[in-house]
Amino acid sequence: MVYENPDGIMIGLEIHVQLNKANTKMFCGCTTDYTDKEANTCVCPGCMALPGTTPVLNEKTVDGAIKIGLALNAEIENETDFFLKNYFYPDIGNGYQVTQFDKPIIKNGHIMIEGEDGELKIRIKRAHMENDPGKMAHFGSIEKSTGSIIDFNRSGMPLVEIVTEPDIRSSKEARRFLDKLRSILEYLDVFDGSREGAMKADANISVNIFNGKRIEGTRVEIKNISSHKAVEKAINYEIMRQKDFLRKNKPLVQETRHYDEDRNVTVSLRVKETADDYRYFPDFDLVPMVVGGRVEGIRATLPELPDAKRERFVKTYGISDAHAKSLVTERAFADLFENVAAAVDPKIAASWTADIVKGELNYRDMPVTSVSAEDILAVIGMVSKKEISEESGVLVIRTLLDEGGKPTEIVSAKGLAMVADDFIVTAAKEAIAESPDAVADYKAGTEKALNFIVGKVMQKAKGKADARLAREMVLKELEKM
Numbered sequence: 488m489v490y491e492n493p494d495g496i497m498i499g500l501e502i503h504v505q506l507n508k509a510n511t512k513m514f515c516g517c518t519t520d521y522t523d524k525e526a527n528t529c530v531c532p533g534c535m536a537l538p539g540t541t542p543v544l545n546e547k548t549v550d551g552a553i554k555i556g557l558a559l560n561a562e563i564e565n566e567t568d569f570f571l572k573n574y575f576y577p578d579i580g581n582g583y584q585v586t587q588f589d590k591p592i593i594k595n596g597h598i599m600i601e602g603e604d605g606e607l608k609i610r611i612k613r614a615h616m617e618n619d620p621g622k623m624a625h626f627g628s629i630e631k632s633t634g635s636i637i638d639f640n641r642s643g644m645p646l647v648e649i650v651t652e653p654d655i656r657s658s659k660e661a662r663r664f665l666d667k668l669r670s671i672l673e674y675l676d677v678f679d680g681s682r683e684g685a686m687k688a689d690a691n692i693s694v695n696i697f698n699g700k701r702i703e704g705t706r707v708e709i710k711n712i713s714s715h716k717a718v719e720k721a722i723n724y725e726i727m728r729q730k731d732f733l734r735k736n737k738p739l740v741q742e743t744r745h746y747d748e749d750r751n752v753t754v755s756l757r758v759k760e761t762a763d764d765y766r767y768f769p770d771f772d773l774v775p776m777v778v779g780g781r782v783e784g785i786r787a788t789l790p791e792l793p794d795a796k797r798e799r800f801v802k803t804y805g806i807s808d809a810h811a812k813s814l815v816t817e818r819a820f821a822d823l824f825e826n827v828a829a830a831v832d833p834k835i836a837a838s839w840t841a842d843i844v845k846g847e848l849n850y851r852d853m854p855v856t857s858v859s860a861e862d863i864l865a866v867i868g869m870v871s872k873k874e875i876s877e878e879s880g881v882l883v884i885r886t887l888l889d890e891g892g893k894p895t896e897i898v899s900a901k902g903l904a905m906v907a908d909d910f911i912v913t914a915a916k917e918a919i920a921e922s923p924d925a926v927a928d929y930k931a932g933t934e935k936a937l938n939f940i941v942g943k944v945m946q947k948a949k950g951k952a953d954a955r956l957a958r959e960m961v962l963k964e965l966e967k968m
């Protein structure tokens with residue numbers, strides 16, 4: 488099946504990624520871990536842009552950017568430099584942002600995503616380094632605020648801004664791109680996506696087919712969308728709005744819009760600014776940067792990335808591609824699977840970790856570290872020895888996450904140990920005796936009637952029987968009749 492893209496949707500994304508694992512800010516020694524810190528306590532004269540301070544580039548930031556470039560299959564620019572992007576805003580002390588202009592450190596890369604119709608290559612046009620401004624905080628709600636204060640803790644946080652070509656054709660593909668990008672960045676250990684403001688996206692959207700004819704679409708940019716889900720919703724709204732304008736023959740303007748998450752609408756912010764408005768000029772405090780020699784050394788330190796890991800899992804462990812895909816989204820989770828798979832049949836390991844453990848963790852929004860390979864192995868061990876049923880195994884995992892404890896303790900505390908085989912035989916006989924109608928139906932060829940009898944056996948065993956065994960026993964007893 489080929490995806491037709493009937494509205495000729497073209498979407499390009501610009502993603503601002505904080506290198507929040509770089510430890511120190513881009514041009515000073517202040518910490519980048521200001522989560523839960525009091526306002527203006529992670530600052531120095533440099534990142535507050537006081538007069539007379541000069542920037543000193545943090546090497547680790549550059550290495551982080553190179554790592555990202557290599558993981559995005561991109562070219563790394565050998566000689567690159569920094570520019571000033573001038574604009575006024577209260578949270579930017581010196582009236583400019585340090586960024587890169589015509590020679591970004593990263594260009595011409597790509598990543599593969601699951602598109603509407605199979606594997607899709609999304610090209611990365613460029614990615615450049617820049618720093619984050621501070622943050623405004625308002626007393627009360629923004630509309631009724633009696634005043635605003637500025638927190639400079641974020642000021643100077645190193646960022647990489649990644650710009651894609653408009654290869655994305657739907658909101659779903661945009662979300663998958665962001666999920667994949669986040670996964671890759673976390674593998675690289677340069678980025679922690681769970682911190683506030685870690686990743687923000689701007690989306691450029693145009694509708695290029697109307698009434699079955701190709702048209703010159705109008706590119707509208709939606710700024711600063713903070714979650715992957717919101718990106719998907721904002722794009723859906725914007726496509727609908729543009730199509731509606733085209734139908735009503737209303738003119739579309741090339742502009743920047745804001746996505747209001749509460750109302751699920753985009754609203755006009757301003758007519759799109761051009762590069763000229765920012766009066767870019769070279770940052771004379773920073774000399775041009777030559778990265779050449781560092782690149783190969785950094786390449787050698789790159790970890791195995793999600794796509795490669797997925798391929799290896801299928802090949803080495805013989806598990807399904809769907810399981811492999813689910814296991815590799817997070818590096819720590821892939822490691823957890825490998826630790827389990829080292830001790831039991833990898834297919835069983837995959838179904839317990841990918842289908843059960845992952846689901847239970849996601850449901851509770853808990854990190855991978857909440858469960859250990861030993862605990863999962865203990866559960867798998869008890870299930871395979873038929874000491875507990877599969878259902879009880881799942882219950883043990885749930886209890887473990889909710890209340891803590893060890894699997895064997897949970898099994899005895901909750902009385903989950905499976906009942907003996909002779910109990911099931913007796914229960915099967917009883918269930919048959921109590922269900923003459925179901926037995927008659929089954930004998931008359933209604934297969935479903937069997938489920939009713941087996942259900943009764945399970946009820947008698949209070950769920951502590953192996954359902955397959957119960958079924959076998961019931962069948963055996965029925966054959967005797």
Ligand SMILES: [Zn+2]
Pocket residue numbers: 512515516517529530531532533534535643
């Ligand atoms: Zn500082």
